[in-house]
Amino acid sequence: MTGTGKFFVGGNWKANGNKESVKKLVQELNDAKLEEDVDVVVSPPYIYLDSVLNTLTKRIEVSAQNSWVGKGGAFTGEISAEQLKDLGVQWVILGHSERRHIIGEANEFIGKKAAYALENGLKVIACIGELLEEREAGKTTEVCFTQLKAFADAVPSWKDVVIAYEPVWAIGTGKVATPQQAQDVHSEIRKWLAENVSAEASSQTRIIYGGSVNAANSAELAKQEDIDGFLVGGASLKGPDFATIVNSVTSKKVPA
Numbered sequence: 688m689t690g691t692g693k694f695f696v697g698g699n700w701k702a703n704g705n706k707e708s709v710k711k712l713v714q715e716l717n718d719a720k721l722e723e724d725v726d727v728v729v730s731p732p733y734i735y736l737d738s739v740l741n742t743l744t745k746r747i748e749v750s751a752q753n754s755w756v757g758k759g760g761a762f763t764g765e766i767s768a769e770q771l772k773d774l775g776v777q778w779v780i781l782g783h784s785e786r787r788h789i790i791g792e793a794n795e796f797i798g799k800k801a802a803y804a805l806e807n808g809l810k811v812i813a814c815i816g817e818l819l820e821e822r823e824a825g826k827t828t829e830v831c832f833t834q835l836k837a838f839a840d841a842v843p844s845w846k847d848v849v850i851a852y853e854p855v856w857a858i859g860t861g862k863v864a865t866p867q868q869a870q871d872v873h874s875e876i877r878k879w880l881a882e883n884v885s886a887e888a889s890s891q892t893r894i895i896y897g898g899s900v901n902a903a904n905s906a907e908l909a910k911q912e913d914i915d916g917f918l919v920g921g922a923s924l925k926g927p928d929f930a931t932i933v934n935s936v937t938s939k940k941v942p943a
């Protein structure tokens with residue numbers, strides 16, 4: 688089984704940066720030479736979204752790192768999907784492991800967020816992935832499928848959803864999954880989509896990998912048939928490194 692979707696690379700800046708470093712990063716991205724056949728998205732912290740939208744090349748789309756579960760209102764500290772849309776934001780990352788495991792967001796809540804974001808015209812980067820102890824207990828696919836099902840139960844369509852498989856043990860640790868480890872899970876996710884959603888969702892939904900992706904390891908990962916791109920954390924804070932990861936799409940074209 689192989690996906691047919693366009694290669695996709697997202698840069699999740701998390702809660703990093705300040706006005707000066709964001710300006711520098713935007714400049715680096717504007718100067719970068721990016722392969723054409725890749726969807727490129729960056730995700731700055733909320734407070735920099737507006738300035739990034741106003742200064743970043745339109746070649747690159749912009750994502751929020753979270754959004755509120757429903758209509759905006761009396762929810763102190765939250766940002767609604769309507770507000771993100773109003774600003775011109777095109778994407779939102781939902782279900783990131785840092786929000787699941789540090790903030791405590793649950794599957795059903797995340798699924799509702801995805802449905803509400805889609806309903807309001809945002810595209811969704813839906814994150815799933817297992818903890819180290821879950822992998823060691825042989826529960827990787829069980830955990831991923833449970834998280835996937837929560838999205839599937841809530842969203843009306845997968846057309847505007849990209850799935851990011853991010854094993855938690857690989858995030859920010861420098862311990863990247865091997866290309867084979869990532870490929871095995873991606874292939875299981877694609878099979879799950881075929882069996883539980885539709886053949887169309889299975890072939891067309893991009894399944895991207897996240898977890899210690901960098902400029903040195905992205906080409907090998909990109910060669911795997913079910914890896915349709917990346918969600919990059921730390922390495923997305925350096926424009927030239929992020930551009931190298933985007934351009935690893937060229938190794939996809941070389942038969943592995």
Ligand SMILES: O=C[C@H](O)COP(=O)(O)O
Binds near residue numbers: 783853918919921922
């Ligand atoms: O959203 C991105 C992931 O959490 C990966 O982060 P990382 O590349 O710093 O490991």
